[in-house]
Amino acid sequence: MKSKLLLALLAITLTGTATAQVKPEDAIKWRQSGYAFMAWNMARIKMNVEGTYNKDEVVKAANAIQAIANSGMGSLYLPGTDKGTGWEKTRVKPEFFSNKEGVGKVAVAFVKEANEMAKVAAAGDAAATKDQFGKLSGTCKACHDDFKIKDN
Amino acid sequence: MKSKLLLALLAITLTGTATAQVKPEDAIKWRQSGYAFMAWNMARIKMNVEGTYNKDEVVKAANAIQAIANSGMGSLYLPGTDKGTGWEKTRVKPEFFSNKEGVGKVAVAFVKEANEMAKVAAAGDAAATKDQFGKLSGTCKACHDDFKIKDN
Numbered sequence: 001m002k003s004k005l006l007l008a009l010l011a012i013t014l015t016g017t018a019t020a021q022v023k024p025e026d027a028i029k030w031r032q033s034g035y036a037f038m039a040w041n042m043a044r045i046k047m048n049v050e051g052t053y054n055k056d057e058v059v060k061a062a063n064a065i066q067a068i069a070n071s072g073m074g075s076l077y078l079p080g081t082d083k084g085t086g087w088e089k090t091r092v093k094p095e096f097f098s099n100k101e102g103v104g105k106v107a108v109a110f111v112k113e114a115n116e117m118a119k120v121a122a123a124g125d126a127a128a129t130k131d132q133f134g135k136l137s138g139t140c141k142a143c144h145d146d147f148k149i150k151d152n
Numbered sequence: 153m154k155s156k157l158l159l160a161l162l163a164i165t166l167t168g169t170a171t172a173q174v175k176p177e178d179a180i181k182w183r184q185s186g187y188a189f190m191a192w193n194m195a196r197i198k199m200n201v202e203g204t205y206n207k208d209e210v211v212k213a214a215n216a217i218q219a220i221a222n223s224g225m226g227s228l229y230l231p232g233t234d235k236g237t238g239w240e241k242t243r244v245k246p247e248f249f250s251n252k253e254g255v256g257k258v259a260v261a262f263v264k265e266a267n268e269m270a271k272v273a274a275a276g277d278a279a280a281t282k283d284q285f286g287k288l289s290g291t292c293k294a295c296h297d298d299f300k301i302k303d304n
Contacts, residue, residue, distance in 0.1 A: 021199060026192075033188035036239075037220065040182035040228075047173060060223045067219030068189065071212045076192075087188075087239040 024078060028086030031076040034068050036087075041065050042137065045121075049130040055121075058129055062114075062121035065136075069114035074107065091149040102146060110139040176230060181238030183228040186220050188239075193217050194289065197273075201282040207273075210281055214266075214273035217288075221266035226259065243301040254298060262291040 041061035048058050082097050084090055096103055113136040120132040193213035200210050234249050236242055248255055265288040272284040 022195075029188060030192035032239075033185040033192070036181060036185035037189050040178075040185070041223065043174075057224070064219045064223040067216045071193065071216040072209070087184075 022076075022078060024080045024084050025086055027076040027078050027081050028084050028090045030086070031073055032086045032088065032090075034071070034073050034076075038065050038068055042133075042140070045117075045129065045133050049126055049133055053126040053129075055124040058121045058124075059118075062118045066114045066118040069111050093147050093149055096147040099146075106139065106143040106146065110136075110143065113139045174228075174230060176232045176236050177238055179228040179230050179233050179238070180236050180242045183225055184238045184240065184242075186223070186225050186228075190217050190220055194285075194292070197269075197281065197285050201278055201285055205278040205281075207276040210273045210276075211270075214270045218266045218270040221263050226255075245299050245301055248299040251298075258291065258295040258298065262288075262295065265291045 041064045044061040045058055048054055048061075077092070077096065081090065082092060082094060113132070117132050117136045120128050193216045196213040197210055200206055200213075229244070229248065233242065234244060234246060265284070269284050269288045272280050
């Protein structure tokens with residue numbers, strides 16, 4: 001009996017991961033926050049390539065996007081977060097939870113271009129930044145088209 | 153007259169920075185997003201040092217916090233954002249806008265400990281991560297105590 005209890009406790013510990021302890025409304029809020037913070041940084045890069053180019057500003061923005069892209073936000077799409085409200089009602093489409101291959105494809109493309117964006121920003125060439133910004137934006141749009149419910 | 157107009161246009165261009173084009177409600181939403189995304193990553197580090205330690209998870213979380221800490225969020229505290237609503241009503245205290253020296257002090261401490269957190273995470277020692285997590289949390293609390301209106 002005692003060893004059975006220990007095994008049960010061990011199982012609870014092993015499955016008691018970070019993810020399992022997260023409330024759905026927090027998971028939705030946190031992923032909305034990640035996207036909104038990236039939106040700010042995308043806007044900053046856009047303003048720099050369209051206006052006066054400030055290398056330091058672009059590097060900061062690109063590094064933030066890269067770190068968020070690589071943070072493992074996929075773990076915030078827990079079961080039970082297909083509907084619900086974080087900062088606002090989630091706009092994730094049901095397809096996000098059923099089309100794993102499609103989600104994997106857009107996620108890999110996004111992380112690849114976000115990593116490249118940080119490299120290009122560090123090099124400091126405005127024209128190259130503009131090109132890479134276009135590629136990165138394309139990966140955002142690809143995911144939104146397939147997996148995000150449109151604004152009204 | 154013509155040269156006066158050109159000078160005026162030049163002045164507009166020079167002051168037409170990224171910051172000047174940002175709407176107050178967006179600035180508030182973006183800064184709330186940065187803090188909320190960091191809160192997720194602080195929670196992840198905490199769960200790792202209190203439960204099963206996963207180095208890769210901690211590195212991702214610490215890198216996200218570091219990049220956000222270094223992103224230049226100070227520029228989101230524009231004039232006119234002392235009151236207003238982003239995702240929710242801002243909880244910044246008026247002191248944030250009047251006590252520049254105090255804000256600078258907590259900001260420098262926060263960035264220092266966030267940078268150190270990323271280094272410690274990369275080294276992968278759970279005990280050192282726990283210590284550094286405590287130091288970093290302390291800098292969050294110091295700013296909240298002085299410059300953030302408490303939850304009710």
